[in-house]
Amino acid sequence: QVQLVESGGGLVQTGGSLRLSCVASGRTFSDYAMGWFRQAPGKEREFVAGISWSGDNTRYAYSVKGRFTISRDNAKNTLYLQMNSLKPEDTGVYYCAAEYTDYDVVPIGRSRYDYWGQGTAVTVSS
Numbered sequence: 001q002v003q004l005v006e007s008g009g010g011l012v013q014t015g016g017s018l019r020l021s022c023v024a025s026g027r028t029f030s031d032y033a034m035g036w037f038r039q040a041p042g043k044e045r046e047f048v049a050g051i052s053w054s055g056d057n058t059r060y061a062y063s064v065k066g067r068f069t070i071s072r073d074n075a076k077n078t079l080y081l082q083m084n085s086l087k088p089e090d091t092g093v094y095y096c097a098a099e100y101t102d103y104d105v106v107p108i109g110r111s112r113y114d115y116w117g118q119g120t121a122v123t124v125s126s
Contacts, residue, residue, distance in 0.1 A: 001115075002098050004024055004117035005118070006095065006096050006118065007021050009120030010123070011123045012086055013125050014087060015086065018086065020036070020096075024079070025077065029078075030074040032053055034079045035098075035107065036097075037110065038093065040089075040091060046061065051070045051079070052104045054104050055072050056104060057104060058106060059106040068082065069081070070082075079096050089124075093120070094121075097114075097117070099113045100114055
């Protein structure tokens with residue numbers, strides 16, 4: 001069992017930045033590929049970014065590529081999402097998720113992930 005706790009959300013103006021963190025506990029963090037998802041009001045939860053267990057491989061949704069950076073510190077059991085040039089359409093609840101895997105790949109599909117955090121809210125004002 002893995003417990004995930006996100007933090008760092010808040011209210012920011014268009015063009016601003018936020019850094020989200022996700023602290024994992026319970027199992028060996030480096031056994032898991034990690035991802036960030038978000039859910040806007042009235043919409044389905046969508047993939048934002050993912051990172052393989054080693055950190056060597058990353059993938060991004062087209063809508064955030066070039067603005068967001070996912071990273072991880074396996075020594076600190078922590079996942080990050082640096083969000084720059086924020087837009088109102090980035091508003092939503094952001095969730096981190098973990099998938100146990102032997103492969104150094106980035107899972108994309110929501111169903112691939114085994115564990116989820118409770119989410120942290122991000123609001124970007126125009």
